Amino acid sequence: DIVVTQSPDSLAVSLGERATINCKSGQSVFSDSHKKDYLAWYQQKPGQPPKLLIYWASTRESGVPDRFSGSGSGTDFTLTISSLQPEDVAIYYCQQYSASATPSFGQGTSLEIK
Amino acid sequence: QVQLQESGPGLVKPSQTLSLTCTVSGGSISGGSYYWTWIRQSAGKGLEYIGRISTSGTTNYNPSFKSRVTISKNTSKNQFSLNVNSVTAADTAVYYCARAPVIKIFGMAHRMGWFDPWGQGTLVTVSS
Numbered sequence: 001d002i003v004v005t006q007s008p009d010s011l012a013v014s015l016g017e018r019a020t021i022n023c024k025s026g027q028s029v030f031s032d033s034h035k036k037d038y039l040a041w042y043q044q045k046p047g048q049p050p051k052l053l054i055y056w057a058s059t060r061e062s063g064v065p066d067r068f069s070g071s072g073s074g075t076d077f078t079l080t081i082s083s084l085q086p087e088d089v090a091i092y093y094c095q096q097y098s099a100s101a102t103p104s105f106g107q108g109t110s111l112e113i114k
Numbered sequence: 115q116v117q118l119q120e121s122g123p124g125l126v127k128p129s130q131t132l133s134l135t136c137t138v139s140g141g142s143i144s145g146g147s148y149y150w151t152w153i154r155q156s157a158g159k160g161l162e163y164i165g166r167i168s169t170s171g172t173t174n175y176n177p178s179f180k181s182r183v184t185i186s187k188n189t190s191k192n193q194f195s196l197n198v199n200s201v202t203a204a205d206t207a208v209y210y211c212a213r214a215p216v217i218k219i220f221g222m223a224h225r226m227g228w229f230d231p232w233g234q235g236t237l238v239t240v241s242s
Contacts, residue, residue, distance in 0.1 A: 049210055049232035052228055105160060
């Protein structure tokens, strides 16, 4: 199984400031044949299921505000929120879908307002 | 717009079988290039992929569940189901169903992609 580790576990950022969440995969999730990184990001608010934000490491899902962006390749990835809004308070997860049959998630990063 | 909804008992006794159903609306589980999946979330293990069923009925399971898990589908009802047998307290979790795209390379199925959309989730507690 590919172990996925996020950092930090929690983060407090002022409104309007940048928030950065890191995700590290135990193995590269880059596909040589597809030329893509098999990594997604989700946002989960209390009492709700995770919501897809980004796939292919940097492709924003339709309807997701453009203040959310994903970057990175291979084993190291970043989710950036360029200007934190009150509605962005949530837990964020990364997930690899590279392994042959067993996708795995990071442990989550809790984002709050400073 | 596809929507998924989990249903089933909220309380299961240890050693018994946990059975959940996911009802899909707004789209057919027999159409398109998708997998239909189960994921659970617990305080102890976080988000954990359980398994999937394809439109053709092929299943694949997380090896960590060994042989305790079965996923099946009922095309006429547009539902798919999860059974987990021999449950213990460690199986207490919120169980989600979700759809995942089939990633194709050169026209052939290659991988399962990301999870979207998800159902609202259902809490299952294992306790006597």
